[in-house]
Amino acid sequence: MEANGEKYAANFSSIKEAQKRISLYIHKTPVLSSETLNSMSGRSLFFKCECFQKGGAFKFRGASNAVLSLDEDQAIKGVVTHSSGNHAAALSLAAKLRGIPAYIVIPKNAPKCKVENVVRYGGQVIWSEATMHSRESVASKVLEETGAVLVHPYNDGRIISGQGTISLEFLEQVPLLDTIIVPISGGGLISGVALAAKSIKPAIRILAAEPIGANDAAQSKAAGRIITLLETNTVADGLRAFLGDLTWPIVRDLVDDVITVEDKEIIEAMKLCYEILKVAVEPSGAIGLAAVLSDGFRKNPAWQDSKKIGIVLSGGNVDLGVLWDSFRK
Amino acid sequence: MEANGEKYAANFSSIKEAQKRISLYIHKTPVLSSETLNSMSGRSLFFKCECFQKGGAFKFRGASNAVLSLDEDQAIKGVVTHSSGNHAAALSLAAKLRGIPAYIVIPKNAPKCKVENVVRYGGQVIWSEATMHSRESVASKVLEETGAVLVHPYNDGRIISGQGTISLEFLEQVPLLDTIIVPISGGGLISGVALAAKSIKPAIRILAAEPIGANDAAQSKAAGRIITLLETNTVADGLRAFLGDLTWPIVRDLVDDVITVEDKEIIEAMKLCYEILKVAVEPSGAIGLAAVLSDGFRKNPAWQDSKKIGIVLSGGNVDLGVLWDSFRK
Structure with missing residues (x-):
């Protein structure tokens, strides 16, 4: 899209075109909510269940x-x-x-x-x-x-546009969202979600959730340029990639902040997804819930007005034995 | 309702009244589908996810x-x-x-x-x-x-009417269903589902799924009267109750047949719910999937024309450790 003088590798039009192209083939995933998790977080939470997408992920x-x-x-x-x-x-x-x-x-x-x-x-x-x-x-x-x-996993305009269709569905399903929390890794998912959501609702807040052991996005946002890490260390196997040159400008401009969480918080969130929501969510998928329940988020005055929060449960591909073992640690 | 000369303890009107009464308080649960499970069963399956209902069950x-x-x-x-x-x-x-x-x-x-x-x-x-x-x-x-x-768990017209609201939602979400498979225990769930579904769509087939180790409903249907068992033996802790005098007439008249399955089939179905659907389903909740995958169902000529099958995943309250242990047996 840059060749056409556009700012980013994808935009609202390319996302709407993607939706037309793929809507017959994808699942329109449901949104779940839980009063128990609302009480725990002190906010109204809406879970977009991409774990139910074909292939088990967005x-x-x-x-x-x-x-x-x-x-x-x-x-x-x-x-x-x-x-x-x-x-x-x-x-x-x-x-x-x-x-x-x-x-x-x-x-x-x-x-x-x-x-x-x-x-x-x-x-x-x-x-x-x-x-x-x-x-x-x-x-x-x-x-x-x-x-x-x-077909690169994230540094590709077609990929970013496809992932952005989540926001089109999510804001139709729950128009009152004031914030969306999205896992960040290479940035394809959050770039698409941010582009579409801010096109529909410019004031919406887009927050990234990232493991401390793979916090390149948090570091990149702080530095104002792409930072990569020599190594990553996190249970969230889907969140070990780094931002690309096509996702970085979108993350830089449209993602309001990055919330980092520890692995133990991710595991606790997976457990809550299983026990309360009754949904199988992989570590990378549960990080958004981990973020809203983290002290860093709850006690930060900047996010006190995030009241109606959409959380993208990005995927559900987790071996049951691995899940069980991680709970017992 | 019998006092008013009506045949059963609930009817289509009482179910529609129940829907008006409870709709603000319950979750309208989503319907999931999976091409993998469609291939495995040779039918089109639609899963009504009551495991996502408040309290984790219908x-x-x-x-x-x-x-x-x-x-x-x-x-x-x-x-x-x-x-x-x-x-x-x-x-x-x-x-x-x-x-x-x-x-x-x-x-x-x-x-x-x-x-x-x-x-x-x-x-x-x-x-x-x-x-x-x-x-x-x-x-x-x-x-x-x-x-x-x-408030009896099943032998009560108000309970049967409430459970029947599942069919009102399900047939609105997937009007083309030709069959619904429902776990049977005391019969409250299947009575409500059958009453509502056959009121909306008289030709729809209603099948019960029951563990072999608690097959009082299958025996009752065969005998034409309520049979109770001296003991039950099944992993499906929610399916150990017996039909009551208010549920039996409805089961007798409106349930087309009872499919019995073994515990190992129930456990395999729970595993598929977790691995393919990404949903936590308790043994009692997974029995409908176990039934459509059983030889008894697949090879029975009587059910060959059940092509679009609704399956009620009735609940998701299963301790993760219990789930994992049962998979390893």
């Missing part, structure tokens, strides 16, 4: 928008990506819908259930080491060999 | 209808019930909403999370032995002492 929105955007002669050679799991499964499923191959580079430390999803949806798994460098170089090799199109 | 519909139906001078003395858990929590919550006491007789073998729900909603717990006889005699004693009103 990622199918962006992936299907990207795949359905391809010209026929591009599409036929297939798509490639590298991902810790949810984007991989989503891209596999989107490719399957269109009948084209999906080549998926997966780091060896990806959760088992996420790899199973890739296989279930017919993606071809190619293993890499856990580092971003290894992921990217293996993906480049596959690109060369197949002529397939790279 | 029971709040009936309980709130009963409590809100009481005259002021009846209500002020409070309500009493005996229940293995979900009705108890639901009645506590309904009583709390109206600001009246709830006295809850709970058998000692009730799941921990269900007892916690009662306490969370302000119910006063009174313990009994696990037998129905002990539950009823302790409840009678409390009734005498308090002058409170007994």
Whole structure:
């Protein structure tokens, strides 16, 4: 979009186009609420359950928008990506819908259930080491060999536009939201959500939730430029990526703040999602609830007027044994 | 309603009245679907997620209808019930909403999370032995002492009418359903669902799902009269009650058949609910999915034309540790 003189890689129009393109294929996910969690947080909370999206995470929105955007002669050679799991499964499923191959580079430390999803949806798994460098170089090799199109997990306007459709649904379902809290990793989800939500409701507050052990977004916002980390350390396997050059300007301009939380708060939030909401939510997905329940948020005078808060439960792909083990620690 | 010359303890009018009475207080629960589960079953499945109802189960519909139906001078003395858990929590919550006491007789073998729900909603717990006889005699004693009103978990027209509101929502959300599968225990849920669904859509098929180890409904249907069992043996703690004199005529006349399943099928269905639907469902709640995946259902020529099947996921109150342990057996 920058080539057209636009400011960002996506905008309200591209998000509305994405919605038209994908609406027949995605689930319009429900919004849940709980008086128990409202009491605990002292706010009215509305949970957008993207864990119920196809593939078990919001990622199918962006992936299907990207795949359905391809010209026929591009599409036929297939798509490639590298991902810790949810984007991989989503891209596999989107490719399957269109009948084209999906080549998926997966780091060896990806959760088992996420790899199973890739296989279930017919993606071809190619293993890499856990580092971003290894992921990217293996993906480049596959690109060369197949002529397939790279669909980056987040640093891509089509992906950002697809994820932004969440806000179109969410603000139709709960028009009174004054704040939306969104997990941040590479920034694709929050960029789309922020662009659409602030187009519809300019005064709405968009807050990012990030693990302390992978707080590149908080550091980047503070520094005014992209900061990457030498290593990350968090239970939230989906939140270990860093901002990209297309997501950073949107995060810089439209995300009001970043709330960082500890892993133990994430685990407690997962437990509440299970016990109170009755929803399976992975660590990355539960971080928004962890954020609103954190002292950092509750006691911050700046957020006292966030009364009606939308929380994106971004995904639900968590092995039950892992969930149970994490609760007992 | 029998006093008015009507056939059953509830009817379509009483269910529509219940909906008006309770609609401000209950959650309109979402319907989920999954292509993976459609493929596995060979049908189109629609899951009505009563696990997301207040209190974590459908029971709040009936309980709130009963409590809100009481005259002021009846209500002020409070309500009493005996229940293995979900009705108890639901009645506590309904009583709390109206600001009246709830006295809850709970058998000692009730799941921990269900007892916690009662306490969370302000119910006063009174313990009994696990037998129905002990539950009823302790409840009678409390009734005498308090002058409170007994709200039976299922053998009550107000309860049946409240549970029937599920069908009003479900057939509005998915009008094309040709079959609804409902867990059966005391019969309050399926009676309400059947009455409402067959009033709206007379040709709709209503099937009960029951554990083999508590198959009193299957035996009753076969015998043409209420059969009770000396003991029950099933993982589905919510499905151990027997039909009552008010639910039996409705089950006899309006339930097309009873599908019995083994506990291992129930556990497998719970696992699928968690892994595929991303929903916490208790054993009793998962039995409908177990039924459609059972050989008894799949291979029965009588049900081949059940193509668009509604499944009531009746509740989600299951301790995570119990869930995990049951998966490993």
